[in-house]
Amino acid sequence: MSTSTAAMADADTTRAEASDAELTELRTAVRDFLASKADEAAVRAAVDSERGYDDKVWAQIAAELGLPALALPTAYGGDGYGVVELSVVIGEMGRVLLPSPFFSTVVLAATAIVASGDAGAAERLLPGIAAGTTTATLTVPDRAGSWEPAAGTLGIHATGSGAEAVLEGSAPLVVEGGTAHVVLVVADGPGGPTLYEVDATATGFARTTLRTLDLTRRVARIDFSAAPARLVGEPGAAASVVARVLDVATTALAAEQVGGARACLQMATAYAKERMQFGRPIGSFQAVKHKCADMLARVQVADAAATEAARAVDGVPGSPDPGVAAAVAHAVCSEAFMAVAAENIQVHGGIGFTWEHPAHLYYRRAKASQLLFGGPAVYYERLLRRAGV
Amino acid sequence: MPSEPDGSGMDQFVAEARAFLDEHATRRAHTSDEVAWGEGEDRITYFSTDPPEVEAAKVAAAKAWQKVRYDNGFGWITGPPEFGGRGLSTLHDLVYDGLEAEYDVPDTGVLSLIGLGMIGPTILAHGTEGLKRHYLPAMYAGDVIACQLFSEPGAGSDLAGLATRAVRDGDGWLLNGQKVWTSVAHHAAIGLALCRTDPDKPKHKGITAFLVDMSAPGVDVRPLRQMSGGAEFNEVFLTDVHVPDDHRLGPVDGGWGVALTTLMNERASVGGEGAGAAGRAVALPFLTELLRANGRLDDAAARRRLAELYADQAATEYLNHQALRRFRAGEQPGPEASVSKIMYGQNLTRGAHFAAEIVGPRLIADTGEWGTFSWTELLLATPALRILGGTEEIMKNILAERVLGLPKEPSIDTKSPFRELRRSGRAEA
Numbered sequence: 001m002s003t004s005t006a007a008m009a010d011a012d013t014t015r016a017e018a019s020d021a022e023l024t025e026l027r028t029a030v031r032d033f034l035a036s037k038a039d040e041a042a043v044r045a046a047v048d049s050e051r052g053y054d055d056k057v058w059a060q061i062a063a064e065l066g067l068p069a070l071a072l073p074t075a076y077g078g079d080g081y082g083v084v085e086l087s088v089v090i091g092e093m094g095r096v097l098l099p100s101p102f103f104s105t106v107v108l109a110a111t112a113i114v115a116s117g118d119a120g121a122a123e124r125l126l127p128g129i130a131a132g133t134t135t136a137t138l139t140v141p142d143r144a145g146s147w148e149p150a151a152g153t154l155g156i157h158a159t160g161s162g163a164e165a166v167l168e169g170s171a172p173l174v175v176e177g178g179t180a181h182v183v184l185v186v187a188d189g190p191g192g193p194t195l196y197e198v199d200a201t202a203t204g205f206a207r208t209t210l211r212t213l214d215l216t217r218r219v220a221r222i223d224f225s226a227a228p229a230r231l232v233g234e235p236g237a238a239a240s241v242v243a244r245v246l247d248v249a250t251t252a253l254a255a256e257q258v259g260g261a262r263a264c265l266q267m268a269t270a271y272a273k274e275r276m277q278f279g280r281p282i283g284s285f286q287a288v289k290h291k292c293a294d295m296l297a298r299v300q301v302a303d304a305a306a307t308e309a310a311r312a313v314d315g316v317p318g319s320p321d322p323g324v325a326a327a328v329a330h331a332v333c334s335e336a337f338m339a340v341a342a343e344n345i346q347v348h349g350g351i352g353f354t355w356e357h358p359a360h361l362y363y364r365r366a367k368a369s370q371l372l373f374g375g376p377a378v379y380y381e382r383l384l385r386r387a388g389v
Numbered sequence: 390m391p392s393e394p395d396g397s398g399m400d401q402f403v404a405e406a407r408a409f410l411d412e413h414a415t416r417r418a419h420t421s422d423e424v425a426w427g428e429g430e431d432r433i434t435y436f437s438t439d440p441p442e443v444e445a446a447k448v449a450a451a452k453a454w455q456k457v458r459y460d461n462g463f464g465w466i467t468g469p470p471e472f473g474g475r476g477l478s479t480l481h482d483l484v485y486d487g488l489e490a491e492y493d494v495p496d497t498g499v500l501s502l503i504g505l506g507m508i509g510p511t512i513l514a515h516g517t518e519g520l521k522r523h524y525l526p527a528m529y530a531g532d533v534i535a536c537q538l539f540s541e542p543g544a545g546s547d548l549a550g551l552a553t554r555a556v557r558d559g560d561g562w563l564l565n566g567q568k569v570w571t572s573v574a575h576h577a578a579i580g581l582a583l584c585r586t587d588p589d590k591p592k593h594k595g596i597t598a599f600l601v602d603m604s605a606p607g608v609d610v611r612p613l614r615q616m617s618g619g620a621e622f623n624e625v626f627l628t629d630v631h632v633p634d635d636h637r638l639g640p641v642d643g644g645w646g647v648a649l650t651t652l653m654n655e656r657a658s659v660g661g662e663g664a665g666a667a668g669r670a671v672a673l674p675f676l677t678e679l680l681r682a683n684g685r686l687d688d689a690a691a692r693r694r695l696a697e698l699y700a701d702q703a704a705t706e707y708l709n710h711q712a713l714r715r716f717r718a719g720e721q722p723g724p725e726a727s728v729s730k731i732m733y734g735q736n737l738t739r740g741a742h743f744a745a746e747i748v749g750p751r752l753i754a755d756t757g758e759w760g761t762f763s764w765t766e767l768l769l770a771t772p773a774l775r776i777l778g779g780t781e782e783i784m785k786n787i788l789a790e791r792v793l794g795l796p797k798e799p800s801i802d803t804k805s806p807f808r809e810l811r812r813s814g815r816a817e818a
Contacts (some may be wrong), residue, residue: 281795305703328704
């Protein structure tokens with residue numbers, strides 16, 4: 001560690017661990033809260049709002065439930081839990097497609113800050129993130145969109161040395177980039193891919209909210225023109241930070257995908273029980289019944305993959321290699337959610353193809369989240385590399 | 390296997406098992422992950438295709454090893470002590486299996502898959518005191534192999550449609566009919582037979598279960614050659630076979646409940662880890678060597694298919710880990726276990742077809758090249774994985790009805806007397 005980035009308190013050795021009963025309690029608390037604050041009507045209202053999420057619900061998530069703090073280090077206002085606990089929360093948010101800056105702020109940005117080992121950045125940013133008063137995001141504008149930054153592949157260049165730099169370029173797809181207070185950027189620096197922090201109020205910082213496939217997760221383009229930025233971590237050290245972020249983020253995303261897939265399965269099953277055709281519930285026909293069984297099988301396998309990955313990323317003894325498990329979960333859960341979201345529409349028939357029915361919201365989320373970190377071509381190849389092939 | 394202190398004396402059990410195995414067996418030299426491509430026997434077996442003398446030697450070795458286990462307290466870890474068991478939990482059983490997998494010991498599948506895994510628990514649950522004392526210790530000591538006389542040519546997925554008759558005959562019963570797909574019948578001393586005792590009752594309500602002496606007059610076991618070429622299964626013809634009434638399991642016409650016990654134990658045993666030659670062949674290390682040997686390691690299309698397969702294999706393994714963790718926490722395995730079985734069959738099938746694509750035309754005929762034609766054996770076995778132990782379709786019905794709660798199809802055959810039902814191979818009334 002250089003003097004500019006004092007070593008952070010090592011939070012990993014003191015990771016808190018929830019018991020099975022506590023995890024169930026956490027799940028119930030989040031589910032109950034979301035049932036009252038984020039039903040379909042509320043989600044649709046948030047989608048149509050200017051910022052894309054309900055600010056009051058976000059404030060309650062932070063102040064009443066304390067969820068942003070859950071998996072942050074205790075030294076910076078967090079509760080010190082891990083990805084296992086975080087996954088429970090994200091899974092519930094995924095079930096209802098909650099529009100919120102949780103994923104971008106807590107999963108992407110906070111993980112990057114912690115992984116950078118930069119105590120100054122952690123002191124500056126994590127307490128606000130834990131309290132829900134700071135929203136943030138992370139962008140890795142590599143040309144392939146695969147979140148694997150290498151020198152010369154990034155769309156943003158940094159000039160300047162030491163703690164201060166100036167950014168030039170553009171990040172085309174920034175999750176919740178339209179509202180985040182702070183944007184962490186991986187840019188081509190003098191020493192290679194480097195992580196920087198940019199304040200959204202900085203000069204030379206311009207953002208454009210984009211039309212999105214997934215209506216429940218906003219994406220923006222951010223243009224940097226001589227925007228002042230602050231170094232986070234070591235110069236040229238962003239690749240290893242992003243590698244850690246990728247493991248945590250794809251694992252959390254897997255939990256979110258399982259939540260969404262489970263909601264689709266429940267929707268399809270409930271409809272198959274009540275929809276009558278030919279004088280019988282359609283769920284009594286094997287063509288429909290077996291489709292539902294296939295969906296269940298996919299959800300069960302995906303759930304196992306997401307759960308195992310969370311344990312692996314947290315370093316729970318006896319779990320598989322975290323890089324492999326995260327890559328398995330990312331592939332399996334992406335595929336499962338997409339398949340189940342599509343089959344849900346099929347089980348519903350015509351009604352499932354209407355704007356009014358929520359099925360398309362899940363279909364949109366499924367496809368967008370499958371592609372968020374590069375898509376199948378990227379995640380399958382990454383899996384093989386992680387497994388040593 | 391972990392041996393955390395959980396209040397069950399597991400640490401001590403592990404130490405004892407380890408000492409037993411060290412004394413009576415040799416540890417495997419290689420871990421199963423290591424692949425020596427091009428070396429060793431060029432066979433990818435799923436069903437055994439051994440010549441009779443080799444098979445007989447393997448059965449003898451299996452019985453001998455089971456005897457050693459039994460004499461040292463590891464023959465029936467979960468069984469009640471009064472019948473030769475150890476009286477420990479299923480977790481102890483799993484822990485022991487994990488330890489034993491590190492050693493080179495004879496495969497005891499001929500005893501355990503059907504007899505010890507399914508028939509034993511059924512006798513324990515439904516047998517009279519006399520039957521339990523007579524058979525259970527002998528079975529778990531490796532002396533008695535048991536088979537399952539359930540499926541019939543006219544009763545496959547619809548097992549309750551079975552037609553083998555049992556009629557009263559003095560102090561016992563006279564059995565007539567045909568059973569099929571009977572594993573290990575040619576080695577078995579006893580068989581658990583489901584028979585129709587009252588055709589005037591609805592199909593589930595007129596069935597009775599019997600333990601049949603496989604050496605009794607009128608029992609004719611004939612090998613059934615399956616599509617892969619070998620004859621692992623049998624047809625069993627029962628012609629005027631006399632069974633004493635004290636060899637009945639459960640009440641007269643109460644055989645369906647007995648069958649459910651057996652089937653529950655079957656579903657618990659199928660779909661576990663993909664061990665064995667076939668499981669190792671379709672696992673990532675071996676398939677990677679297959680690609681390397683065929684110059685396809687940089688072939689993007691091949692890599693993509695391999696990755697898709699590996700992702701599902703790994704996730705299935707994670708599913709089994711999770712089931713094991715739940716089990717340790719005291720949860721009983723539910724019908725969800727069918728997911729594991731479906732995935733296991735699919736993954737093995739995909740692996741065989743993937744390998745076939747890489748090997749290409751060298752799979753058509755035996756060119757003598759190592760690691761090519763040998764895939765035919767697995768390829769020809771995989772269709773069975775979607776059928777045996779409950780077809781994929783039946784598994785999906787179970788998942789949909791018992792887990793998701795979807796309605797059953799309107800039934801047209803559960804209320805009428807059995808003799809009035811339309812059945813295959815029988816002229817319509």
